[in-house]
Amino acid sequence: MSEPQHDEISGVETTGHEWDGIKELNNPLPRWWIWTFYATIVWALGYTVLYPAWPLLNGATKGILGYSSRANLAQSVDLAHRAQDQYTQQIRTQSLDRIHDDPALFEFAVAGGRSAYVVNCVQCHGSGAAGAKGYPNLNDDDWLWGGTLEDIRQTLRHGVRYEADPQTRNSQMPAFGRDGILDKTQISDTAEYVLSLSGLKHDAGAAGRGAKVFAEQCTVCHGATGGGDRAQGAPSLRDAIWLYGGDRATIVETITSARRGVMPAWGGKLDDATIKQLTVYIHSLGGGESSKPAPAATGAETPAATP
Amino acid sequence: MLQRPDILPPPEVERASVTPVNKRETRSLYKARVKIYPKRVHGFFRSLKWQIMAVTLAIYYLTPWIRWDRGAGAPDQAVLIDMPARRFYFFFIEIWPQEFYYIAGLLIMAGIGLFLLTSTVGRAWCGYACPQTVWVDLFLVIERWIEGDRAARIKLDSAPWTFDKLRKRVSKHTLWVLTGVATGGAWIFYFADAPTLAARLAHFDAPPIAWITIAVLTATTYMFGGLMREQVCTYMCPWPRIQAAMLDEDSLVVTYNDWRGEPRARHQKVQQETGQAGGDCVDCNQCVVVCPMGIDIRDGQQLECITCALCIDACNGVMDKVGKPRGLISYATLKDYNASTRKAPVHTSLRSFIRPRTIIYVTLWSLVGLGMLFALLTRDRLDVNVLHDRNPLAVRLADGTIRNGYTIKILNMKPVPRDFTVRTEGIDGALMTTAGSAAAGAPRLLVAVPRDVVHVLKVYVSASPRALAETETPLRFVVEERGGGESAIYDAMFARP
Numbered sequence: 001m002s003e004p005q006h007d008e009i010s011g012v013e014t015t016g017h018e019w020d021g022i023k024e025l026n027n028p029l030p031r032w033w034i035w036t037f038y039a040t041i042v043w044a045l046g047y048t049v050l051y052p053a054w055p056l057l058n059g060a061t062k063g064i065l066g067y068s069s070r071a072n073l074a075q076s077v078d079l080a081h082r083a084q085d086q087y088t089q090q091i092r093t094q095s096l097d098r099i100h101d102d103p104a105l106f107e108f109a110v111a112g113g114r115s116a117y118v119v120n121c122v123q124c125h126g127s128g129a130a131g132a133k134g135y136p137n138l139n140d141d142d143w144l145w146g147g148t149l150e151d152i153r154q155t156l157r158h159g160v161r162y163e164a165d166p167q168t169r170n171s172q173m174p175a176f177g178r179d180g181i182l183d184k185t186q187i188s189d190t191a192e193y194v195l196s197l198s199g200l201k202h203d204a205g206a207a208g209r210g211a212k213v214f215a216e217q218c219t220v221c222h223g224a225t226g227g228g229d230r231a232q233g234a235p236s237l238r239d240a241i242w243l244y245g246g247d248r249a250t251i252v253e254t255i256t257s258a259r260r261g262v263m264p265a266w267g268g269k270l271d272d273a274t275i276k277q278l279t280v281y282i283h284s285l286g287g288g289e290s291s292k293p294a295p296a297a298t299g300a301e302t303p304a305a306t307p
Numbered sequence: 308m309l310q311r312p313d314i315l316p317p318p319e320v321e322r323a324s325v326t327p328v329n330k331r332e333t334r335s336l337y338k339a340r341v342k343i344y345p346k347r348v349h350g351f352f353r354s355l356k357w358q359i360m361a362v363t364l365a366i367y368y369l370t371p372w373i374r375w376d377r378g379a380g381a382p383d384q385a386v387l388i389d390m391p392a393r394r395f396y397f398f399f400i401e402i403w404p405q406e407f408y409y410i411a412g413l414l415i416m417a418g419i420g421l422f423l424l425t426s427t428v429g430r431a432w433c434g435y436a437c438p439q440t441v442w443v444d445l446f447l448v449i450e451r452w453i454e455g456d457r458a459a460r461i462k463l464d465s466a467p468w469t470f471d472k473l474r475k476r477v478s479k480h481t482l483w484v485l486t487g488v489a490t491g492g493a494w495i496f497y498f499a500d501a502p503t504l505a506a507r508l509a510h511f512d513a514p515p516i517a518w519i520t521i522a523v524l525t526a527t528t529y530m531f532g533g534l535m536r537e538q539v540c541t542y543m544c545p546w547p548r549i550q551a552a553m554l555d556e557d558s559l560v561v562t563y564n565d566w567r568g569e570p571r572a573r574h575q576k577v578q579q580e581t582g583q584a585g586g587d588c589v590d591c592n593q594c595v596v597v598c599p600m601g602i603d604i605r606d607g608q609q610l611e612c613i614t615c616a617l618c619i620d621a622c623n624g625v626m627d628k629v630g631k632p633r634g635l636i637s638y639a640t641l642k643d644y645n646a647s648t649r650k651a652p653v654h655t656s657l658r659s660f661i662r663p664r665t666i667i668y669v670t671l672w673s674l675v676g677l678g679m680l681f682a683l684l685t686r687d688r689l690d691v692n693v694l695h696d697r698n699p700l701a702v703r704l705a706d707g708t709i710r711n712g713y714t715i716k717i718l719n720m721k722p723v724p725r726d727f728t729v730r731t732e733g734i735d736g737a738l739m740t741t742a743g744s745a746a747a748g749a750p751r752l753l754v755a756v757p758r759d760v761v762h763v764l765k766v767y768v769s770a771s772p773r774a775l776a777e778t779e780t781p782l783r784f785v786v787e788e789r790g791g792g793e794s795a796i797y798d799a800m801f802a803r804p
Contacts, residue, residue: 106743128698139712142705239705286702286712286767290745 084108091273096149097291099280106280113281116274120266129285133244134261139285142241144233145169147289151230153279159265160233168265171232176217177256186213191251197226197237200246320628322573323592328601329541329611340538342464343601345447346457346593350620359435360444368489371496375399380758381722388498394759400683401759403720405690412679416672423668425553427660429560429638433546433613439539440613442490442532443599446483453479457596483533484525491524537600540613547610556641557659561614563594563605563636566648571605587631594618594636604636689727689793690718691786700802709803710769712742717764717786719756726789727754729766733782734801737770753789768801775803 005014007025014023048054051063062068081088087108091099099105118127124135131137136144145155155169162168176182182190186209193210195202215224221234228236235243244250244259266275282288326333328341375385375398382389387396395402395410402409424431433440454460454475466472495517496504507513531539540547554560568588588605595603597618600611604618622636643653696712704710719725729752731737738748742765756762768782782801787794 100743126698128696130699130702137699137702139699139702140704140710236705240703240707241705284743286710286742287704288743 084112088112088273091276096153096276096279099276100149100283106284109277109280110284112274113277113279113284116270116278117281120270121278124263129282134259136243137241138282139287140241141287141289142236142239143230143287143289144228144235144243146230147283147287148291149279149283149288150291152282152288153275155263156270156275156278156282157265157267160263161260162262162265165265165267169233171221171234172260173221173234173254173258174217175256175258178258182213182217182255186210187252187255190214190218190255191248194226194237194251194255195246195248198239198246320589320591320625321593323596325592325595327595327598327603327606329537329609330603330606331609341601343537343599344457344460344596345599345617346596346621347451348597348617348620348624350617350623352616352620356435356444356615356617360441363436363438363441364445368493371493371501377401377722378758382500384500386497387500390498401720401722403718406686409679409683412675416675416679419668419672419675421550422553423665423672425550426555426558426664426668429554429558430547430550430612430614433540433550434615437546437613439531439544440615442486442528443536445486446532446536447599449482449486450479453482480533483529486532487525487528488521490528491521494524495520537611540600541611547613551610555664556645557662557664559638559640559659560608561604561612561616561619561636562639562644563607564634564639564644564647565605566644568605568635587626587635589625589629591625593621593625597621687793687795688720689725689786689788689795690720691784691795691797692716692718693784693797693799695799695802699804701804703804704769708769708771709775709801710767711782711801713766713768713784713799715764715766715784715786715797717754717756717762719758719760719762722758724758725756725792727756727786728752728789729754729764730785730787731768731782732785734768734770734780735774737768737774737782737801740767740769741765742767754786770801772803775801778803 005016005023006012007014007023010025012025012027015026017024048061049063050065051067052060053063054061087105090105091109091112094102094105099109117125117129121129125131125138126135129138136142141147143151145151145160158165158167158169160169161171174181176190177184177187189206189210190213191210192202192206193208193214196204196207214222214226218226221232222228222237223234226237228234228238235241242250243261244254266278270278328334328343370386371384373385374383375396376383377396382396384396385398387394389396393404400409421432450460454463463472463475492508499517504513504517508517535543565586567586569586571588571590572585573590594605595618597620598604599615599617600613602609602611604612616638619636619638623633626633626635639647640659642659646653693716694714696714700711702710702712715729717727717729719727729739730750731739738750739752740746740748741752748767748769752764752766754762754764770780774780780801780803782799784797784799785794786796
């Protein structure tokens with residue numbers, strides 16, 4: 001190392017480095033800075049003793065304060081649950097009708113049902129509950145198995161055609177074509193008749209022939225006028241809603257091969273309170289039916305009261 | 308200059324040997340602060356300042372305690388900023404968050420008002436009404452009460468630590484901190500019901516934010532009023548720069564009339580006897596020792612000068628004693644000063660108040676004020692917002708009708724419950740139901756809205772596809788108060804699947 005050089009003006013030793021004639025002074029670090037630096041090191045060592053820090057083969061040191069972010073989270077979740085307790089307790093004990101009629105409980109149930117819905121139901125019914133081909137739209141007023149609170153809860157609990165649950169809602173449409181019950185002409189005629197039921201474009205002659213087939217084969221489940229039967233999950237063929245599609249080809253396909261939509265039973269997977277909240281949420285989407293006798297239709301000029 | 312005891316000026320003129328600490332020539336940017344010991348002064352402007360201080364402090368401390376009956380369920384505090392409920396109450400006015408432009412309008416008026424004030428009477432805001440000035444005055448009163456006036460304070464500062472000095476220091480700082488606590492304590496009463504909060508403070512169960520606010524404001528009040536004082540004005544505050552730029556030759560500023568005072572001399576009798584020309588200034592430095600900003604006004608108008616006019620009071624007192632006319636230091640416009648220097652007649656300064664600039668300020672100020680008053684008197688106390696359901700946009704029902712969902716928010720900004728009817732326009736035969744209701748669809752809904760709330764209503768509108776356009780149909784929601792009154796509309800769209 002060369003001789004230490006000194007700055008002419010200040011007399012301070014320089015580092016010996018020079019850039020375009022500018023030299024760097026080698027001033028010592030300020031004492032307060034040094035001590036602060038040492039203090040932070042001591043502080044950090046203390047920190048590693050108090051808090052989880054040193055990595056070991058299986059995990060890390062726990063720290064003598066026993067801090068754990070996982071425990072913190074569990075605690076906050078627990079707190080949140082306890083805050084909800086006064087509502088969930090009531091949801092558990094009150095009847096669906098009472099929950100529906102109590103504004104506070106209704107609001108809580110709809111919110112809780114919504115969060116259960118987005119976890120468990122969106123995969124089939126969609127995030128807006130608008131359904132898809134084969135998966136019913138839950139916003140409309142067409143219910144295959146009934147749209148009262150009790151009906152919806154039953155469907156949620158036990159599912160539809162879900163074999164693992166003995167109480168599941170069950171029915172099976174025969175595959176008229178595949179099983180050879182009807183021939184292609186009969187199926188085509190029946191499809192024309194089904195089209196005519198909901199006023200869609202159809203061939204009147206074929207529909208007339210199809211009416212006979214319909215009366216023999218279909219009325220047991222779909223009713224003499226095609227109005228459907230909720231006890232068997234048989235859809236109404238007179239309304240504007242088609243679960244699989246209302247065009248001629250789809251109807252022919254449905255009659256030929258039948259349909260077998262399955263919904264799992266949620267009774268074993270979700271607790272009773274969650275199912276109740278889901279029920280109220282689904283019911284609130286706009287198509288929910290009242291279990292009480294339907295009120296008289298309001299006249300055009302009568303204002304409807306809000307809940 | 309030689310001291311000749313036989314010709315000293317009249318003994319009642321107090322003299323001080325002092326260098327103004329903020330004199331431009333002696334003040335280095337890197338110099339530590341030199342403490343200022345403002346001396347007590349009596350006079351017209353000091354009295355005016357006491358009165359303004361009393362009024363402004365009374366307004367600050369008493370306003371939250373004024374009660375104002377708004378009916379059951381509403382706060383009965385005249386001035387209240389209710390953060391949790393997002394309401395601002397000012398006597399008979401209630402402001403919702405979306406009406407914040409009234410506050411903006413008030414700020415604009417305050418700005419123009421300050422321009423007007425500055426262009427006429429100079430930095431009167433700084434000198435008389437600014438909280439920094441008022442609170443520094445308050446802290447100085449406490450300091451003077453405990454430690455004595457200027458000379459005593461200088462002596463105490465340089466004295467060794469004795470029990471007496473310790474006692475004085477501890478009492479002074481204790482009182483300062485208490486003043487800070489009272490200041491911060493009063494502030495929080497604007498944000499909650501004052502009597503309730505006061506009781507909770509007394510029982511030590513006030514919310515943490517109250518204590519934190521008091522602590523922060525105590526610290527800032529103590530630091531700004533007790534320790535930093537003139538440095539806040541000189542170094543921290545932007546107003547001196549802005550206000551100084553607002554001044555013109557017609558603005559009143561505190562002026563040392565050097566055409567009359569110079570050459571200043573301590574020994575005027577000597578000068579008179581020897582036939583030298585002498586000014587009125589006896590160089591007693593009283594204007595310097597009373598200055599809370601540590602400047603010498605005789606150096607001319609300076610950024611540091613807050614125009615508190617205490618030097619005018621001090622100088623007038625001295626002029627009275629030496630038998631010279633008052634006004635060696637006075638409020639004067641630059642125009643008047645220049646005229647006086649030329650020995651030209653001086654028009655009264657009040658005439659400078661009316662000139663194009665001030666007329667423009669007054670006009671603007673009044674226009675904003677009148678506009679706000681008009682808006683306030685005719686403002687809507689009903690508003691309606693409609694959110695169209697996005698997922699799904701539209702639902703086909705079993706009978707083929709199309710249904711859209713909307714969330715209607717009715718803002719009843721009146722302090723009384725009101726009944727509204729909601730109807731739609733634009734689609735023939737459209738019917739409404741509310742979510743969760745078993746009632747059949749109706750063309751109108753009757754909605755009872757409690758006082759002063761945003762009422763949220765989930766509504767389903769159903770319409771026959773025949774009444775709808777190919778894709779989207781405009782749908783207008785009309786909300787009307789029952790039995791006449793206010794109405795509001797919202798233009799929404801109706802979608803079909």
